[in-house]
Amino acid sequence: MSRFTTACLIVTLSFQFAATGNAVEQSGKLNVLMICIDDLNDWTGFLKGNPQAITPHMDSLAKRGRIFTNAHCAVPVCSASRVSVMSGVAATTHGSYELGPRYEQLPALTNVPTIQRYFKNNGYYTLSGGKVLHHGFGGRLADDIDRSLGHKRSPRPKQPMNRPADWSGAWDWGAYPANDAEMVDFQLAKNAAEALQDGFDKPFFMSVGFFRPHVPLFVPPKWFELYDAKKIILPNEPKSDIDDLPKNFLSINDYAAAPTHAEVVNHGKQRSLTHAYLASISFVDHCVGIVLDSLKSSAHADNTLIVLWSDHGFHLGEKQHWAKRTLWEESTRVPLLFAGPGIKPGKTCAEPASLIDIYPTLVELCKLPKNSQLEGVSLVPQLNNPATPRDQPAITSSYFGNHSIRNRDWRLIVYNDGAEELYDHRNDPDEFHNVAGDPTHKTIRDQLARWLPKNPAFEFKVKSERSRAGAK
Numbered sequence: 001m002s003r004f005t006t007a008c009l010i011v012t013l014s015f016q017f018a019a020t021g022n023a024v025e026q027s028g029k030l031n032v033l034m035i036c037i038d039d040l041n042d043w044t045g046f047l048k049g050n051p052q053a054i055t056p057h058m059d060s061l062a063k064r065g066r067i068f069t070n071a072h073c074a075v076p077v078c079s080a081s082r083v084s085v086m087s088g089v090a091a092t093t094h095g096s097y098e099l100g101p102r103y104e105q106l107p108a109l110t111n112v113p114t115i116q117r118y119f120k121n122n123g124y125y126t127l128s129g130g131k132v133l134h135h136g137f138g139g140r141l142a143d144d145i146d147r148s149l150g151h152k153r154s155p156r157p158k159q160p161m162n163r164p165a166d167w168s169g170a171w172d173w174g175a176y177p178a179n180d181a182e183m184v185d186f187q188l189a190k191n192a193a194e195a196l197q198d199g200f201d202k203p204f205f206m207s208v209g210f211f212r213p214h215v216p217l218f219v220p221p222k223w224f225e226l227y228d229a230k231k232i233i234l235p236n237e238p239k240s241d242i243d244d245l246p247k248n249f250l251s252i253n254d255y256a257a258a259p260t261h262a263e264v265v266n267h268g269k270q271r272s273l274t275h276a277y278l279a280s281i282s283f284v285d286h287c288v289g290i291v292l293d294s295l296k297s298s299a300h301a302d303n304t305l306i307v308l309w310s311d312h313g314f315h316l317g318e319k320q321h322w323a324k325r326t327l328w329e330e331s332t333r334v335p336l337l338f339a340g341p342g343i344k345p346g347k348t349c350a351e352p353a354s355l356i357d358i359y360p361t362l363v364e365l366c367k368l369p370k371n372s373q374l375e376g377v378s379l380v381p382q383l384n385n386p387a388t389p390r391d392q393p394a395i396t397s398s399y400f401g402n403h404s405i406r407n408r409d410w411r412l413i414v415y416n417d418g419a420e421e422l423y424d425h426r427n428d429p430d431e432f433h434n435v436a437g438d439p440t441h442k443t444i445r446d447q448l449a450r451w452l453p454k455n456p457a458f459e460f461k462v463k464s465e466r467s468r469a470g471a472k
Helices: 003-021 023-027 056-063 078-087 115-121 139-144 184-196 261-266 270-297 355-365 380-384 439-449
Strands: 031-037 065-067 125-130 173-175 204-210 217-219 304-310 336-339 394-397 403-406 410-414 420-424
Touching (some): 056 065, 056 270, 078 355, 115 204, 261 270, 355 380, 410 439, 420 439
Parallel strands (some): 173 217
Antiparallel strands (some): 065 336, 304 336, 394 403, 410 420
């Protein structure tokens, strides 16, 4: 091959590569990077749930976007929450309130595309890795994802580390393994970072799902060393807090392998467990940073929307409770923020938001055709102006017939047996005082009650599903 021929070939290939690289920009379509975090409550710097939480990468992202400080999950448990996010449909429609059915097993979602499928149907290349859907993209959903970024289980030591002998293996914690490279979240972050450096001939929708800080709380030693265990501030959990509560959900996690608060305290494990949770948060923040740094240095930095969220909150002793599944603030409230083109950083938004709002919001931001099956409400008005009022509250359901209605200032909880709780967040952000029995608050109680789901779907159970007592 002559020098002239070689030179022409190089120029031609360079031109073709440039044309391909600019195709997304010329089309005007935005890429989407969705970062999902498991069991992360408001213990981040940008939400200030715990003043000691060290989360520099998420905090930096938050400064560049819009933070929804009053965001809540649709269901406070992994599987059902993620089904709700990816379908844009509430549990009261699809019938999954607990661990159990896969997305593709729910009859109500037979003709409802996942958000990944919807974007793919509208010209997007889809990538996904880690814990995005609780059970992954299998069965009829397998083709929703064009490229896998990996999906492995988090590593566990062969022998228990810190848990009492009679506790579930899921409730163990400690400095393990030795290095970040052995952690599946770190490996996922690296895979996502590498993928972001690729060129794409169409816009992409990338879903990255990190496992930590889900139990068991194992992360390498250096993340524990960020915190002085003796100086860790424990949550405020006065015993009197549960005196005015219905008895319904006080033992909700008894079957789910989570220890009771009394067990944690009696074994002297609260400080150690809290330390492990904080260490796990800082580790996953580092993983988020790896992905964001790669995006920043990539050709996609200026035309990629970023949405970061957690599937539900997490108790660490508040209301004498550990883990999730409740309808209180610690369990329903989640980090939620958007950043990217057209989203001006600045004031936070205190209007209620639900995780099922993510789907319609991204559809609108990316200028895709509206999906009439979605039950969430686009957050674009609040992205444009955080002071824009919103009528619809955030509705959370846990098990059939139990619902929380959360607006800007109040939370109403109504249980299946008719018991109620009512909290005024203007004066009681910790929900210490249940004022449901105070007649002076009847008007606001009735206003919130109007949003209670009408004729909610019964819980759908798969016949081969393991019994709840054995579920983990």
